[in-house]
């Protein structure tokens with residue numbers, strides 16, 4: 717393995733890295749003043765344009781890891797680089813989406829979709845055109861003038877996805893974005909997200925508890941151990957693209973990876 721640095725952006729064997737996490741350890745202070753070790757010596761490299769899913773037992777530090785990559789949490793030990801730079805909260809090239817969307821109730825669907833672009837300084841005409849195209853893509857163009865209170869949870873999450881992708885982020889960080897949805901809405905949204913990602917070419921890191929989702933969407937699935945979270949194993953998903961999320965469950969290879977993941981995750985869940 718050769719690690720090179722070209723114009724500040726690191727590369728391994730000629731592949732440009734969107735994220736490079738090296739020897740990352742993290743601890744929080746408990747209410748009694750003692751230390752809670754959350755991450756221990758985590759190493760992860762995510763090549764540019766790759767879709768990486770992260771799975772692991774509850775409380776193993778997945779959200780903490782994502783917060784460190786987003787620059788929301790400060791690095792204590794080890795290093796994190798995003799496109800070769802120290803992560804910075806508010807970086808317009810990074811989109812962050814949580815399980816529970818936070819749409820502004822006083823803005824319409826269109827207004828909410830335009831929000832991140834507004835903050836990124838995209839002009840009004842361009843903003844509107846991009847927002848409408850994305851709303852069309854997630855099947856919500858007809859609801860452009862509705863308010864969040866008039867939408868179902870699935871619709872709100874679709875707006876949140878459109879808003880996250882609208883500024884064309886280079887890196888998209890997703891923390892269980894589909895977890896609050898019913899099974900059918902979830903499949904439709906995963907499918908829509910996968911299509912959009914295919915077009916935008918962004919690097920994606922997705923945290924999920926749904927192993928099927930991790931395999932269906934990811935190029936790689938990173939399995940973490942129970943706390944303190946370490947990388948247990950990285951699975952390559954050799955399923956061809958473009959993928960039809962709805963049809964994947966009939967693929968033997970999909971089942972094989974899900975089973976293998978579950979066998980290893982189970983050991984970790986039992987350890988908690």
Ligand SMILES: Nc1ncnc2c1ncn2[C@@H]1O[C@H](COP(=O)(O)OP(=O)(O)OP(=O)(O)O)[C@@H](O)[C@H]1O
Pocket residue numbers: 744745752754772773774775776777778779780781
């Ligand atoms: N700001 C904080 N202060 C103190 N403890 C924290 C803080 N954030 C997280 N923790 C603790 O760190 C541990 C890891 O939390 P984290 O949210 O990263 O886990 P997770 O893997 O995302 O879990 P889940 O799958 O349930 O979302 C947990 O024990 C949590 O209580």
Ligand SMILES: [Mg+2]
Pocket residue numbers: 778779780891
């Ligand atoms: Mg979490």
